[in-house]
Amino acid sequence: MNEASSTIDPIPMLDINAENRPLHADILAAIEEVCRTGRFVAGPSCTEFEQQMATLCQAKFAIGCASGSDALLLALMALDLQPGDEVIVPSFTFFATASAVWRLGATPVFVDIDPATFCLDPTKIENNISDYTKAIIPVHLFGQCCDMDAIGELAREYGLPVIEDAAQSIGASFQNKAAGSIGDIGCFSFYPTKNLGGFGDGGMMTANDDEMAKRLRLLANHGMAPRYYHAEVGINSRLDTIQATVLKTKLAHLDCWTHTRADNAARYRKMFAASTIGDAIELPFEDSRGKHVWNQFTIRIKNGLRDVVRQQLTDARIGSEIYYPVPLHRQECFATLDYDPDSLPETEAASAEVLSLPIYPALTAKQQERIVGTLEYIIASHRRPKSKAA
Numbered sequence: 001m002n003e004a005s006s007t008i009d010p011i012p013m014l015d016i017n018a019e020n021r022p023l024h025a026d027i028l029a030a031i032e033e034v035c036r037t038g039r040f041v042a043g044p045s046c047t048e049f050e051q052q053m054a055t056l057c058q059a060k061f062a063i064g065c066a067s068g069s070d071a072l073l074l075a076l077m078a079l080d081l082q083p084g085d086e087v088i089v090p091s092f093t094f095f096a097t098a099s100a101v102w103r104l105g106a107t108p109v110f111v112d113i114d115p116a117t118f119c120l121d122p123t124k125i126e127n128n129i130s131d132y133t134k135a136i137i138p139v140h141l142f143g144q145c146c147d148m149d150a151i152g153e154l155a156r157e158y159g160l161p162v163i164e165d166a167a168q169s170i171g172a173s174f175q176n177k178a179a180g181s182i183g184d185i186g187c188f189s190f191y192p193t194k195n196l197g198g199f200g201d202g203g204m205m206t207a208n209d210d211e212m213a214k215r216l217r218l219l220a221n222h223g224m225a226p227r228y229y230h231a232e233v234g235i236n237s238r239l240d241t242i243q244a245t246v247l248k249t250k251l252a253h254l255d256c257w258t259h260t261r262a263d264n265a266a267r268y269r270k271m272f273a274a275s276t277i278g279d280a281i282e283l284p285f286e287d288s289r290g291k292h293v294w295n296q297f298t299i300r301i302k303n304g305l306r307d308v309v310r311q312q313l314t315d316a317r318i319g320s321e322i323y324y325p326v327p328l329h330r331q332e333c334f335a336t337l338d339y340d341p342d343s344l345p346e347t348e349a350a351s352a353e354v355l356s357l358p359i360y361p362a363l364t365a366k367q368q369e370r371i372v373g374t375l376e377y378i379i380a381s382h383r384r385p386k387s388k389a390a
Contacts, residue, residue, distance in 0.1 A: 008316070008317055009317070010317040010318070010319070011317065011318045011319060011358055011363075011367050011370065011371060012319045012358065013319030013320055013321050013356070013357075013358050014193050014319070014358070014360055015358075015360050015362050015363075016192050016193065016197065018360070018361075018362035019197075019257070019360065019361060019362060020250075023249060023250060023253070026249050027199075027245075027246055027249050027250075030045075030245045030246065030248070030249050031242055031245060031246070033245070034241050034242050034245050039241055040240055040241050040242065041238060041240055041241060042238070042241070043241030043244070043245075044241075045241050045244040045245040045248050046064055046238075046239055046240075046241055046244040048244075048248060049064065049239075049244040049245075049247055049248040049251070050062040050063065050064055050204070050244075052248065052251055053188070053204050053206065053251075054206065056170070056171065056178065056251075056254075057178045057179065057180035057181050057186060057206045058177065058178040058180075058181040059178075059180055059181045059186065059206035059207060059208055060207070060208045060209075060210075060213070061206065061207050061208070061210075061213035062204055062205070062206050063204065063205045063206075063207070063213060063216045063217045063220060064202070064203070064204055064220075064238065064239030064244060065202075065203040065204065065205060065220045065237040065238065065239055066201060066202065066203060066220075066236075066237040066238060066239065066240075067189065067191070067201040067202065067203045067237070068096060068167040068187060068188060068189025068190070068191065068203040069096040069099070069100065069189075069203070070203055070220070070235070070237040071167075071187035071188060071189070071203040071204060071205045072096055072097065072100035072137070072163065072165060072187050073100040073103060073104070073235070073237075074205060074216055074219050074220055074235070074237060075100075075163045075185040075187055075205060075216070076100055076101060076104055076106070076135065076163070077104065077219050077234070077235075078185070078212060078215045078216050078219060079134065079135055079161055079163075081101070081104045081106050081134055081135070082104070082105065082106065082134075083104070083105030083106060084105070084106070084107075084132060085106040085107070085132055085133075085134040086106060086107045086108075086109045086130060086132040086133045086134065087101045087106055087107070087108055087109065087133070087134060087135045087136070087137060088109050088111055088120075088125055088128055088129070088133060088135070088136045088137065089101065089108045089109065089110060089111070089120075089137045089139075089328075090110065090111060090112075090113055090119070090120045090138075090139050090141075090328075090347070091110035091111075091112075091113075091327040091328040091329040091330075091344055091347045092113045092118060092141070092324060092327055092328075092347045092350050092351065093139045093141060093165070093324070093328065094139075094167070094323075094324070095328065095331070096167075097137055097139055097165050097328075098110075098328045098334070101137075102333075102334075106134070107132075107337070108328070108334070108337075109128050109130075109133070110327075110328060110329040110337075110339060110344060110347075111124045111125055111128050111344075112124045112343075112344045112345065112346045112347050113344075113346050113347055113350065114147070114346070115346045115349065115350070116285040117141070117144055117146070117147075117285055117287060118141045118142060118298070118350055118354075119138065119139065119140065119141050119144065119145075119146040119147070120136075120138045120139065120146050120151070121346070122146075122147050122150035122151050122154065123150075125151065125154055126154060129154075129158055129160070133158070133160060134160070134161075135160055135161050135162070135163055136151060136154075136155055136160055136161075136162050136163070137162075137163045137164075137165050138151050138162065138164060138165065138183070139165040139167075139168075140164065140165065140166045140168060140169035140172055140179050141168060141169075142168060142284070142294075142295055142296040142298050142323075142356075143168055143169050143172055143195070143261075143292050143293040143294045143295035143296065144169065144172060144286070144287060144290060144292045144293075145169060145172050145173065145174035145179055145182075145287070145290045146174070147174075147287075147289075148164075148174045148175070148177070148182045148183070149174075149175065149289075152182065152183075155183075161183070161184040161185070162182075162183030162184050162185075163183060163184065163185045163186075163187060164179060164180055164182060164183040164185070164186040164187065165187050166179040166180050166186050166187060166188050167187065167188060167189035167191075167194065168189075168194065168195075168295040168296070169293055169295065170188055170194065170195050170196050170254070170293065171195065171196075171254060171255070171258050171291070171293045172290065172291055172292065172293045173290055173291040174287075174289060174290040175289055175290070180206040181206065181208065184207065184209070184212065185205055185206065185207050185212065185216070186205065186206035186207070187203070187204075187205055188203060188204040188205075188206070189202075189203055190202035190203060190204070190243065190247055194295065195254065195257065195258065195261070195293055195294075195295050196247060196250060196251060196254050197250075198243045198246050198247050198250075199242070199243065199246050200243060201243075202239050202240075202243040202244075202247065203237075203239065204239070205220075218231070218232075218234060219232075219234035219235065220234060220235065220237045220238060221234060221236070221237075221238060222234045222235070222236055256361075257361040258293050258294075260361040261293065261294035261359055261360075261361060262292070262293075262294060264294070264297070264359050264361075264363055264368065265284070265286075265292070265294050265297055265359060267365060267368055268283070268297055268357070268359075268368060268372070269283060271368060271369065271372040272372060275372060275375075275376045276376060276380065277375065277376050277379045277380065279302075280301070280302055280303065280305070280379045280383075281299050281300060281301055281302065281375075281379070282299060282300035282302065282353075283299055284297060284298055284299065294359055296321075296323060296356040296359065297356060297357050297358075297359040298323065298354050298355070298356045298357075299354070299355055299356075299357065300350075300353040300354055300355075301353055301354075301355050301379075302353065303382075304352075305379065305382055306322075306352065306353050306354070306355055308382070309355065309375070309378050309379065309382075310322065310355055312374075312378045313371075313374060313375070313378070316374050316378075318358075318370070318371055318374055319358055320355050320356060320357055320358075321355075321356045322354060322355060322356070323354065323356055324351060324354075325351055326351065327344065327347045327348065327350075327351050329343075329344060329347070357371060358371065
């Protein structure tokens with residue numbers, strides 16, 4: 001970092017404190033009430049927040065759990081996933097999507113993505129369905145839903161349940177259907193960096209089937225009902241009252257934050273359209289059939305420049321992130337699956353090109369101008385001069 005850049009205020013990739021600071025007094029008062037009652041597990045805030053989440057997600061039921069990762073695991077347990085079974089998942093996603101499958105002794109079958117949305121490509125699913133396939137997990141990545149019409153049609157044709165990984169897409173929708181209400185089970189994360197983030201880990205599952213919802217709740221509480229009687233083996237995965245209280249307080253502001261993220265995305269588009277680097281980057285695609293909630297604003301940096309561009313942004317004190325630098329089929333822990341390196345070309349290309357820029361609600365237009373201007377300067381400095389005609 002040069003001396004000049006060290007005097008410039010940093011622009012973080014995420015600014016959780018800026019989001020929480022205006023709500024500080026309300027959150028502390030809500031937590032104090034939990035402390036006063038002493039109901040740290042299964043307090044009234046847990047039920048109230050579940051009801052609010054069910055309404056938001058257009059689902060009949062919402063069941064709290066300890067994390068988004070546990071939500072996926074519990075969903076698969078509720079479907080009685082067994083060793084030797086297969087589950088179709090994208091490789092371009094966070095690790096938890098596939099690890100939940102693996103932990104139950106089943107096999108994640110990695111399917112390529114749509115290069116525009118970065119979501120599971122429905123046209124690639126059918127060739128990967130076998131007699132062992134037990135479920136499909138589409139991931140609503142970066143705040144945008146998958147093509148759930150096409151995926152749902154395939155799922156119905158083959159009799160496969162669909163688990164929506166909506167960890168990054170609370171409030172998103174497809175064809176006016178909310179994320180978490182379209183498949184059989186929806187899975188959400190309240191990790192602090194999510195659009196609705198808690199003060200630690202937390203998760204939620206949504207369902208419209210009474211028996212499924214009952215089983216999800218049973219499995220999340222040791223398989224225990226009534227107390228000390230266990231019909232089956234579950235796990236200990238409950239959303240504690242303090243997390244539910246914090247999330248309930250913040251949920252009232254989610255719609256405003258979502259609108260601000262959308263405004264930031266639109267402003268980026270205008271700024272990049274006015275820049276000179278349109279041929280060197282690719283802006284995010286927004287499917288007109290759905291509502292994008294912009295958990296990330298992810299661009300592609302072309303011509304093999306992604307890593308050097310990111311480093312120079314860091315030198316300029318501008319945060320960014322790569323989601324995801326190593327696709328799951330190339331992770332060491334899945335090496336025994338022995339995937340053909342050419343079988344997921346769009347996944348490989350995305351991992352080499354994507355770069356997510358700051359888009360949190362507190363981001364200012366002036367900060368966005370600096371981000372776009374710095375990117376423009378960096379990319380321009382790497383352009384090769386055009387050769388003169390002979």
